[in-house]
Amino acid sequence: MLECGKVRVQFIAKSNIQIVPVQSLSTLKSILTISTPEATAMDLLCYPMHCGGLNRIVTVLDELREHIRANELRVLAENQIEIAWKQRLGFLLDKLGSPHLADILAMHLMKQNRVDYIQLMPGLQDKNKSIKNKKWKIIENTDFESDL
Template identity: 40%
Template sequence: MKLSTYIDGLLEKGICSFSGVDAVSALGSGESAVRAALRRLRHKGELAMPVRGFYVIVSPEYRQMGCLPASQFIPALMQYLKEPYYTGLLSAAEFYGAAHQRPQAFQVVTEHSRPGIICGMVKVDFIKRKNASLMPTRDFKTPRGYLKVSTPEVTAFDVVGYPHHAAGLDNVVTVLVELAESLDPAALAAIADLSPVSWAQRLGYLLGFIGETELAEGLAGYVAERKPVPALLSPSHPSHGVRQDPKWRLFPNQSVNPNI
């Protein structure tokens, strides 16, 4: 079997990726010959290799990008890597119409640290969350299958917990303003235990700051029950002279301005 025939067969089944090992096995040829054929198709732009040994079939409309959009190959890639994942932070917010600015990289949350990917013009960043497999997700349909995306509530916790991955605290508040209509107060409280309590303190404070009182109250009871140590709104900023917000046991040590 020729490599082109193998690839056509995958496409007929709606499959847009494969491993080098699978190709060698299916073609029944020597490994060196298959690798050479794979290299030729990569040079022609018909294949891309986001990670070693994993190939993406690049359809003609995406060849100028040099890769498929990340949302179309990430599910297969994570299955290949045997890594629990979900699309998170600003990339998840975009699925809920809450990304004020499109992230420069597609953001994927995983349980282990992984280097980012550059595949043609497509960039993927991985953010480590050791309990990623426990986080609630929703499936979004893409042209190549289904993509796991964090729920709005998980997305809210994540952007607050990883502000450096969300373009800073001002943008975090902007995302929360736009995400608020998708949030459920009971669902927020239900998943609070999956994150550090300081994230609930910050998220509750910021929801109150933007006037989402009902959403904030869903977390206020949780924080009051936990009686956590006082936290900083921004751990990277000084807190000298800042008065504590007693409700959230939080020092609002950074002014925030939504970009809306």
């Protein structure tokens, strides 16, 4: 972890990094290898407690969804075992008005043997009146809004 004043940066290591899709970005001085928009969206929902909270995730996702490519999202969903990020991402894409992307994840999840209900934001207490979203099997244990 790096700390500078009130700012802390915690690094997360992935054991399956070799299967995460990347792309090249040319800068004035070099070429950088960065994750694709689809992989970035996945990481936001795999590590929500490390991303500054749900409102920040939704704000980033609101901008990022314009760059997410349907076929690449489908391939990523097929190649990744974890299910929870697919549920959360599909739910949020639906709420943000990108049903064409959300439907890709919904179709993928329908093929799974078992999809359990999960909290929208893990680690938070359920609100007394948490809504259960049947399509995504999400327990809406918190509210959210984009800053855009």
